Amino acid sequence: MSAFRDIKDECFEANLLLPEYRLIDLTFGNVSVADRDKGVFAIKPSGVDYRTMRAEDMVVCDIADGRVVEGGMRYSSDTPTHRRLFQAFEGIRSVVHTHSRNAVAFAQAGREIPCLGTTHADYFHGPVPVTRFLNASEISEAYEWETGNVIVERFREIDPRHITAVLVRGHGPFAWGLSGAKAVESAFALEIVAEMAMKSLQLAAHAEPIPPELLDKHFLRKHGSSAYYGQPDS
Amino acid sequence: MSAFRDIKDECFEANLLLPEYRLIDLTFGNVSVADRDKGVFAIKPSGVDYRTMRAEDMVVCDIADGRVVEGGMRYSSDTPTHRRLFQAFEGIRSVVHTHSRNAVAFAQAGREIPCLGTTHADYFHGPVPVTRFLNASEISEAYEWETGNVIVERFREIDPRHITAVLVRGHGPFAWGLSGAKAVESAFALEIVAEMAMKSLQLAAHAEPIPPELLDKHFLRKHGSSAYYGQPDS
Amino acid sequence: MSAFRDIKDECFEANLLLPEYRLIDLTFGNVSVADRDKGVFAIKPSGVDYRTMRAEDMVVCDIADGRVVEGGMRYSSDTPTHRRLFQAFEGIRSVVHTHSRNAVAFAQAGREIPCLGTTHADYFHGPVPVTRFLNASEISEAYEWETGNVIVERFREIDPRHITAVLVRGHGPFAWGLSGAKAVESAFALEIVAEMAMKSLQLAAHAEPIPPELLDKHFLRKHGSSAYYGQPDS
Amino acid sequence: MSAFRDIKDECFEANLLLPEYRLIDLTFGNVSVADRDKGVFAIKPSGVDYRTMRAEDMVVCDIADGRVVEGGMRYSSDTPTHRRLFQAFEGIRSVVHTHSRNAVAFAQAGREIPCLGTTHADYFHGPVPVTRFLNASEISEAYEWETGNVIVERFREIDPRHITAVLVRGHGPFAWGLSGAKAVESAFALEIVAEMAMKSLQLAAHAEPIPPELLDKHFLRKHGSSAYYGQPDS
Numbered sequence: 001m002s003a004f005r006d007i008k009d010e011c012f013e014a015n016l017l018l019p020e021y022r023l024i025d026l027t028f029g030n031v032s033v034a035d036r037d038k039g040v041f042a043i044k045p046s047g048v049d050y051r052t053m054r055a056e057d058m059v060v061c062d063i064a065d066g067r068v069v070e071g072g073m074r075y076s077s078d079t080p081t082h083r084r085l086f087q088a089f090e091g092i093r094s095v096v097h098t099h100s101r102n103a104v105a106f107a108q109a110g111r112e113i114p115c116l117g118t119t120h121a122d123y124f125h126g127p128v129p130v131t132r133f134l135n136a137s138e139i140s141e142a143y144e145w146e147t148g149n150v151i152v153e154r155f156r157e158i159d160p161r162h163i164t165a166v167l168v169r170g171h172g173p174f175a176w177g178l179s180g181a182k183a184v185e186s187a188f189a190l191e192i193v194a195e196m197a198m199k200s201l202q203l204a205a206h207a208e209p210i211p212p213e214l215l216d217k218h219f220l221r222k223h224g225s226s227a228y229y230g231q232p233d234s
Numbered sequence: 235m236s237a238f239r240d241i242k243d244e245c246f247e248a249n250l251l252l253p254e255y256r257l258i259d260l261t262f263g264n265v266s267v268a269d270r271d272k273g274v275f276a277i278k279p280s281g282v283d284y285r286t287m288r289a290e291d292m293v294v295c296d297i298a299d300g301r302v303v304e305g306g307m308r309y310s311s312d313t314p315t316h317r318r319l320f321q322a323f324e325g326i327r328s329v330v331h332t333h334s335r336n337a338v339a340f341a342q343a344g345r346e347i348p349c350l351g352t353t354h355a356d357y358f359h360g361p362v363p364v365t366r367f368l369n370a371s372e373i374s375e376a377y378e379w380e381t382g383n384v385i386v387e388r389f390r391e392i393d394p395r396h397i398t399a400v401l402v403r404g405h406g407p408f409a410w411g412l413s414g415a416k417a418v419e420s421a422f423a424l425e426i427v428a429e430m431a432m433k434s435l436q437l438a439a440h441a442e443p444i445p446p447e448l449l450d451k452h453f454l455r456k457h458g459s460s461a462y463y464g465q466p467d468s
Numbered sequence: 469m470s471a472f473r474d475i476k477d478e479c480f481e482a483n484l485l486l487p488e489y490r491l492i493d494l495t496f497g498n499v500s501v502a503d504r505d506k507g508v509f510a511i512k513p514s515g516v517d518y519r520t521m522r523a524e525d526m527v528v529c530d531i532a533d534g535r536v537v538e539g540g541m542r543y544s545s546d547t548p549t550h551r552r553l554f555q556a557f558e559g560i561r562s563v564v565h566t567h568s569r570n571a572v573a574f575a576q577a578g579r580e581i582p583c584l585g586t587t588h589a590d591y592f593h594g595p596v597p598v599t600r601f602l603n604a605s606e607i608s609e610a611y612e613w614e615t616g617n618v619i620v621e622r623f624r625e626i627d628p629r630h631i632t633a634v635l636v637r638g639h640g641p642f643a644w645g646l647s648g649a650k651a652v653e654s655a656f657a658l659e660i661v662a663e664m665a666m667k668s669l670q671l672a673a674h675a676e677p678i679p680p681e682l683l684d685k686h687f688l689r690k691h692g693s694s695a696y697y698g699q700p701d702s
Numbered sequence: 703m704s705a706f707r708d709i710k711d712e713c714f715e716a717n718l719l720l721p722e723y724r725l726i727d728l729t730f731g732n733v734s735v736a737d738r739d740k741g742v743f744a745i746k747p748s749g750v751d752y753r754t755m756r757a758e759d760m761v762v763c764d765i766a767d768g769r770v771v772e773g774g775m776r777y778s779s780d781t782p783t784h785r786r787l788f789q790a791f792e793g794i795r796s797v798v799h800t801h802s803r804n805a806v807a808f809a810q811a812g813r814e815i816p817c818l819g820t821t822h823a824d825y826f827h828g829p830v831p832v833t834r835f836l837n838a839s840e841i842s843e844a845y846e847w848e849t850g851n852v853i854v855e856r857f858r859e860i861d862p863r864h865i866t867a868v869l870v871r872g873h874g875p876f877a878w879g880l881s882g883a884k885a886v887e888s889a890f891a892l893e894i895v896a897e898m899a900m901k902s903l904q905l906a907a908h909a910e911p912i913p914p915e916l917l918d919k920h921f922l923r924k925h926g927s928s929a930y931y932g933q934p935d936s
Contacts, residue, residue: 025894026887028821047932074933077923099821101894105901108818109909116342118405119262119333139915143923170912171820185260192259192335198901199339199432207343210404213373221311221377230261230281231308350576352639353496353567419494426493426569433573433666441577444638447607455545455611464515465542584810586873587730587801653728660727660803667807667900675811678872681841689779689845698729698749699776 004042004060004070007033010094011042012055014180018098019050021188029098030076033180034086036093039063041086045073063087077144084148085176089160092176094183099172102194106130107167113193115209116200121218123189125162127209129154133169147171162219165190238276238294238304241267244328245276246289248414252332253284255422263332264310267414268320270327273297275320279307297321311378318382319410323394326410328417333406336428340364341401347427349443350434355452357423359396361443363388367403381405396453399424472510472528472538475501478562479510480523482648486566487518489656497566498544501648502554504561507531509554513541531555545612552616553644557628560644562651567640570662574598575635581661583677584668589686591657593630595677597622601637615639630687633658706744706762706772709735712796713744714757716882720800721752723890731800732778735882736788738795741765743788747775765789779846786850787878791862794878796885801874804896808832809869815895817911818902823920825891827864829911831856835871849873864921867892 002008011033018024018031034041042058059071061079063086068075076082082095106113106128113128115121131150138146151166151174164186165175173190177183200207209215221228236242245267252258252265261281268275276292293305295313297320302309310316316329340347340362347362349355365384372380385400385408398420399409407424411417434441443449455462470476479501486492486499502509510526527539529547531554536543544550550563574581574596581596583589599618606614619634619642632654633643641658645651668675677683689696704710713735720726720733729749736743744760761773763781765788770777778784784797808815808830815830817823833852840848853868853876866888867877875892879885902909911917923930 026890045933074930077930099894101898102901104819104821104898105905108898108902109905111905116404117338119338133913134916136913136915139913139919143919170818170916188260192333196335196338196342198905199336200342202436202904203339203343203345203432211367211370211373213370214368214404217373217377228308228311231279350638351572353572422494426567430569430572430576433570434576436670437573437577437579437666445601445604445607447604448602448638451607451611462542462545465513584872585806587806656728660801664803664806664810667804668810670904671807671811671813671900679835679838679841681838682836682872685841685845696776696779699747 002056002070004035004038004040007035007040007042008058008060009055010180011044011058012053014094014096014184015044015053016050017181017184018096021184023098023100023184023187023191024050025099029096030078030082031094031096031180031184032079032082032086033094034063034092040069041082043079043082044076045071046076048073078147080142080144081148081151081174084145085151085174088148088152089155089176091161091178092183093178094176094180096175096183096187097172098187098191100187100191100194102198103167103173103191105198106194107172108170110169112167113190113197114207115215116197116207117193117210118214118218119189119196120193121210121215122222123186123193124165125215125219125223126158128163128165128167128190128193129158130167131169236290236304238269238272238274241269241274241276242292242294243289244414245278245292246287248328248330248418249278249287250284251415251418252330255418257332257334257418257421257425258284259333263330264312264316265328265330265414265418266313266316266320267328268297268326274303275316277313277316278310279305280310282307312381314376314378315382315385315408318379319385319408322382322386323389323410325395325412326417327412328410328414330409330417330421331406332421332425334421334425334428336432337401337407337425339432340428341406342404344403346401347424347431348441349449350431350441351427351444352448352452353423353430354427355444355449356456357420357427358399359449359453359457360392362397362399362401362424362427363392364401365403470524470538472503472506472508475503475508475510476526476528477523478648479512479526480521482562482564482652483512483521484518485649485652486564489652491566491568491652491655491659492518493567497564498546498550499562499564499648499652500547500550500554501562502531502560508537509550511547511550512544513539514544516541546615548610548612549616549619549642552613553619553642556616556620557623557644559629559646560651561646562644562648564643564651564655565640566655566659568655568659568662570666571635571641571659573666574662575637575640578637580635581658581665582675583683584665584675585661585678586682586686587657587664588661589678589683590690591654591661592633593683593687593691594626596631596633596635596658596661597626598635599637704758704772706737706740706742709737709742709744710760710762711757712882713746713760714755716796716798716886717746717755718752719883719886720798723886725800725802725886725889725893726752727801731798732780732784733796733798733882733886734781734784734788735796736765736794742771743784745781745784746778747773748778750775780849782844782846783850783853783876786847787853787876790850790854791857791878793863793880794885795880796878796882798877798885798889799874800889800893802889802893802896804900805869805875805893807900808896809874810872812871814869815892815899816909817917818899818909819895819912820916820920821891821898822895823912823917824924825888825895826867827917827921827925828860830865830867830869830892830895831860832869833871
């Protein structure tokens with residue numbers, strides 16, 4: 001039996017949340033889940049149908065060198081991006097990539113998602129940033145790895161525990177979290193606030209962000225040490 | 235057996251209408267139902283999954299002082315807003331809060347929903363107003379209670395029996411009614427007319443409200459003392 | 469047994485198509501079906517839930533004088549509009565009213581739906597017109613009947629066999645056809661082409677209608693005497 | 703037993719993907735599948751309901767002269783367009799036509815779909831072009847055949863293996879591929895990227911296409927001889 005059963009199961013379950021939340025079409029999108037003690041992460045295989053995928057199909061890779069530790073299938077082509085994020089963002093246990101349509105629209109427009117309301121503030125402590133385009137040499141050499149690098153570069157002055165998602169310019173969103181389910185929830189919230197922001201901007205082209213006090217209030221009542229949203233044990 | 239079984243059941247059933255009408259995602263949104271004779275209201279617990287929630291999980295609170303009268307779970311974080319509305323709007327039996335996407339877009343844009351058609355007039359006797367932003371001291375001291383206060387302030391010259399919904403600026407909609415089901419129907423109608431209004435404004439940026447006679451006609455044929463919509467006993 | 473069983477059944481089945489095609493929310497919307505030989509039409513009762521409605525609930529009215537011929541429930545409040553259309557548009561057997569969202573948006577914006585593509589031309593032989601607003605005295609006296617009148621007024625120079633739908637200004641669409649199913653299909657096609665037109669106008673504010681030859685070609689290959697779309701017997 | 707059982711089955715299965723992917727409403731849309739060795743293709747019959755259609759209803763036609771080789775029903779009215787494409791685009795095995803709403807919006811607006819992101823680049827190696835309108839004589843004489851001709855004309859300098867879809871001006875999309883399933887996937891991807899592009903253009907009216915290196919990278923990692931997306935055998 002696999003020594004990585006727990007992260008393969010968690011990774012599999014989290015991947016199945018993508019179609020449930022309507023975040024993906026066809027085989028786009030993938031979730032990975034890391035075991036920090038063992039220095040590995042499990043990730044969805046490449047181009048496999050969500051309806052026939054099994055937990056044992058998840059591929060386990062080494063965080064440090066990218067080597068496949070377990071699994072007979074080819075891993076998701078975005079695997080090096082996940083690996084780069086596990087290296088750079090120390091606290092996170094899971095990374096999600098989707099092509100959800102409203103978040104992609106902001107990525108393609110090259111615009112960050114401003115924090116226009118409390119739905120956004122419940123999840124992200126400020127605007128969700130957009131990276132620069134990769135340059136020609138980054139694209140030609142180690143494209144997926146460099147995709148991770150432009151994300152890390154964009155977060156040089158942002159705390160990835162407070163803003164748990166990013167838009168890669170001309171591509172789409174990545175999100176992360178402390179578990180597979182939490183990372184997917186972050187990706188889902190991102191898609192929702194992208195839709196709300198787009199519609200708000202149609203109604204008021206210069207809609208203003210919510211006041212900083214309101215941003216803090218909502219983020220901290222769910223995420224701070226004095227959070228009071230949800231049940232105590234949840 | 236609970237002395238509040240009827241409002242807990244009605245509250246539970248009304249909360250389940252939120253996912254049925256696609257008004258909520260994840261655990262956003264909540265419904266409360268009051269028993270005016272007993273001076274209490276039942277409300278959804280905080281952050282609980284709609285798919286596993288049970289009628290007995292509803293929390294019962296005192297309208298006057300907010301004390302928990304029955305229930306083992308933490309109540310919805312929006313409970314003080316509901317309580318403030320039960321105090322100020324005397325006739326109402328139920329309050330609903332959602333983050334439905336089109337209504338939120340108006341709240342985030344800081345625009346009221348104009349009455350552009352009879353669908354709107356069937357439910358709301360005029361534009362659905364938007365509150366001001368809460369200020370820093372209101373946010374820091376008793377945020378959810380003050381959210382109720384800005385709603386009440388906005389309704390100083392509006393009859394809450396005729397306009398049964400509001401948009402809290404930068405946050406989202408609250409709606410109310412004479413029963414749990416009626417309050418949720420109001421929240422659902424609000425989302426529908428928000429979508430219709432947004433699309434109308436895209437087609438005609440200066441779309442004009444319907445004439446006052448048409449507004450009265452539609453509202454009163456469903457809500458006035460000489461209403462003739464629906465079956466006599468319904 | 470009812471002497472109007474056939475039109476009550478057809479009317480009931482056609483009403484059930486409204487939620488199937490997602491043309492209505494709550495209890496909005498209604499379909500009627502006429503028996504021209506008997507001079508009557510069956511129509512949905514007012515404000516009844518589509519999930520519990522039965523064929524025997526359909527109300528049968530006289531086309532000439534509006535008197536209820538059979539049925540124990542109150543008829544749809546829009547019944548006089550249907551009756552006016554059965555009187556004025558001789559060939560039609562069924563009338564449908566919905567509040568479908570994209571068609572309503574055009575009605576609320578006071579804009580006709582231009583014929584921007586062949587999907588439109590497959591169903592409507594030209595733009596779908598919008599009526600004027602009813603005036604105060606029309607609203608106060610016999611509102612639903614006068615709603616029929618403004619439609620008839622708008623069709624003074626339009627053949628209702630070629631344009632089988634209309635937008636009532638500030639209200640929403642009515643459609644009609646040679647059977648209950650055909651009338652609902654017309655209402656469904658209207659909603660689809662409204663969505664397509666709205667999106668086209670967002671991409672090109674001055675999008676031009678298709679050439680008249682293309683309009684004729686598509687309408688006539690489905691509807692003319694030399695139609696060649698579909699199977700010979702259908 | 704039919705000598706064309708394999709293409710009739712593949713054609714039938716591919717047609718059923720259209721409602722599954724929500725690419726069609728009512729009876730709009732059709733898929734054909736060719737057997738190049740036998741010089742024939744199977745296509746959906748005209749105006750038949752997807753819910754009652756059977757594999758044996760598919761009509762088999764000769765690619766060279768259009769003659770019906772097998773089948774008792776009338777073929778789709780768009781059959782000559784399919785035939786023209788099978789003649790002109792040598793490598794393809796399947797053609798799909800839909801009226802999917804976002805792709806139609808671009809066709810009605812007369813705008814090509816620019817390549818604004820990697821979702822687009824994963825499927826199409828550049829913008830998806832739009833044809834000119836057919837002229838009056840083309841419409842009157844052999845309309846569906848000439849529809850094929852304007853597509854072929856538009857692809858004079860485009861390789862149909864690299865751009866596997868087109869928008870017919872004022873009409874809608876055609877797509878193609880190496881199998882029924884691949885052609886439908888192309889039509890589905892087209893609808894997705896149309897929606898993403900429309901939303902991107904709303905957020906940034908002058909959104910710029912992705913750099914050519916990024917376009918090449920994504921298209922070639924899925925389609926080139928050194929593709930590394932998906933599993934080796936898929």
